[in-house]
Amino acid sequence: MALLNILQYPDPLLKQMAEPVEAIDNELEIFIRDLEATMRAGPGGVGIAAPQVGILKRIIIVDVSSKPKIKQHGRLVLINPEITEWEGMAKGREGCMSVPDYTGNVIRAKNIKLSALNEQGEPCEYDMEGFEARAVQHEIDHLDGLLFLDRLVSRHHDLFQRKVYK
Amino acid sequence: MPNTRWYMLSLIGKDRSGIVAHVTSALYEGGCNLGEASMIRLGGNFSMMLMVQFNGNMHALHEVIDNEAESLDLHLHIDHIEGRLHDHLTPDVRITVYGADRAGIVAKVTGVLAEAGLHILDLESDVAGTAEKPIYVMNIEGHAADGIPVLRSALEIVKKEGVDASLDEIDTLIG
Numbered sequence: 001m002a003l004l005n006i007l008q009y010p011d012p013l014l015k016q017m018a019e020p021v022e023a024i025d026n027e028l029e030i031f032i033r034d035l036e037a038t039m040r041a042g043p044g045g046v047g048i049a050a051p052q053v054g055i056l057k058r059i060i061i062v063d064v065s066s067k068p069k070i071k072q073h074g075r076l077v078l079i080n081p082e083i084t085e086w087e088g089m090a091k092g093r094e095g096c097m098s099v100p101d102y103t104g105n106v107i108r109a110k111n112i113k114l115s116a117l118n119e120q121g122e123p124c125e126y127d128m129e130g131f132e133a134r135a136v137q138h139e140i141d142h143l144d145g146l147l148f149l150d151r152l153v154s155r156h157h158d159l160f161q162r163k164v165y166k
Numbered sequence: 167m168p169n170t171r172w173y174m175l176s177l178i179g180k181d182r183s184g185i186v187a188h189v190t191s192a193l194y195e196g197g198c199n200l201g202e203a204s205m206i207r208l209g210g211n212f213s214m215m216l217m218v219q220f221n222g223n224m225h226a227l228h229e230v231i232d233n234e235a236e237s238l239d240l241h242l243h244i245d246h247i248e249g250r251l252h253d254h255l256t257p258d259v260r261i262t263v264y265g266a267d268r269a270g271i272v273a274k275v276t277g278v279l280a281e282a283g284l285h286i287l288d289l290e291s292d293v294a295g296t297a298e299k300p301i302y303v304m305n306i307e308g309h310a311a312d313g314i315p316v317l318r319s320a321l322e323i324v325k326k327e328g329v330d331a332s333l334d335e336i337d338t339l340i341g
Contacts, residue, residue: 047341067337093257093338101252103338131337138341148341 004038004053006097009147011054014098018049018056018143020080024121028059032077032119036061042097047135049142052098060139064132072132081116081140083109092134094148104152108134170221172201172249175231179240181212188234193218196230201251206290212240217249257287257307258336259314261321265329267293267300275304275324275331282320283312302329307336 007014021028031050039048039061046066050059063075088110095103112133114126128136138148177189186205193200193216201217220227224244235242261284263275272291276284288307295301310317314335321331 042340044338044340046339049341062341093336095256095338095340097340101254103254103256131339134339135341138339142341 001037002034003041004034006038006042006052007054008098008100009149011098013051013054013056014142014147015145016051016056017145018051018058020058021117024079024117024119029119031055032059032061035059036075036077039063045097046131047139048097049139051142051145058143060136060143062132062135062139064135067131070131071129073126073128076126077119078114078116078136078139079118079121081114081136081143083112083114083137083140085111085113087111090130090134091153092131094134094138096138096148098142099147099149102149104148105154106134106138106148106151107153108137112136170199170219172247173218173220173224173227174245174247174249175214175216175218176243176245177214177216177235177240178211179238181207181210182238185212185238185240186214188238189214189231189240192231192234196227197221198227198230201249217247217251255285255287255309256336256338257309258338259284259308259310259317260334260336261306261308261317261331262304263306263324263329263331264301264303267295267302271302271327271329272304274327275329276306278320278323279306279308279317282316283310284317284320285309285311 035048035050035053038053039045046064047060047062050057058080060078060081064072065074086109089107090110091105091107093103094106110133111129114128114136116124118124190200197220199219201219203216205214224246227244231242265271286306286308289304291304293300294303318333321333324331
């Protein structure tokens with residue numbers, strides 16, 4: 001197992017589109033293991049996307065099980081993930097291992113339906129909400145070359161936003 | 167840039183367009199580097215607070231900016247500060263308070279919250295409504311040093327004063 005180097009903005013690889021995974025082979029399994037170890041080595045990291053370590057493939061790992069009392073699916077390796085449905089909007093605070101020392105507010109869908117392949121290459125579907133749904137949306141953005149910095153909203157005027165989005 | 171010092175510049179004056187561009191151009195041309203900054207229009211005035219890194223003394227920094235500040239009719243104040251970048255505290259709580267405007271809301275609310283361990287990192291307030299019926303709205307982000315439950319209890323005290331208040335935990339996602 002190896003810890004991979006996490007790229008930090010302004011590394012141009014973070015702004016590139018990632019390519020779908022064509023085949024799940026031994027090499028990919030080793031990469032996924034290393035990617036997960038890298039996520040867990042970071043302080044407080046609940047997700048990671050392959051482009052964050054410079055690999056432009058559509059692979060993300062999410063695990064929000066460290067947060068008690070929320071609906072979640074535990075450890076998830078998601079290959080070629082696609083959000084098929086969105087519902088609701090919520091503002092939440094995000095940071096990123098690729099953008100140290102900065103957090104900001106981002107609006108994300110509250111509930112999502114997701115389809116993806118698991119580590120074994122089997123198609124899976126998930127209904128997600130809240131913090132886990134936010135984590136998945138943050139990581140899928142990485143696959144499309146987007147950072148949370150691309151989606152920042154003002155931390156002020158909270159009342160106005162609630163009126164609009166509730 | 168060895169030996170560079172940090173200064174805090176405060177500039178306040180009647181709002182007009184172009185203030186930021188003029189001030190920051192003068193600072194840039196004078197060899198300054200900007201750090202964190204906060205700028206906002208308050209009651210028709212524009213107020214700026216800027217961390218400025220500059221390789222010179224206070225007198226030399228005044229020479230860089232005084233003329234521009236004067237021509238824009240901005241009141242200028244400079245402090246030498248023990249500043250550094252990459253020293254952010256992450257807020258873990260957001261509190262919104264609003265109600266019919268009257269004197270003393272901020273003092274009452276922040277007093278109760280401070281006793282309950284709130285460290286304010288960012289406070290933004292506004293007076294909305296109409297001249298006849300003004301509404302005071304305050305947004306606070308901070309760190310709950312003694313935990314969230316004690317702040318929630320404190321907020322109940324605040325509500326008895328006739329203002330509406332809500333508290334949201336900020337659970338920062340790191341991905």
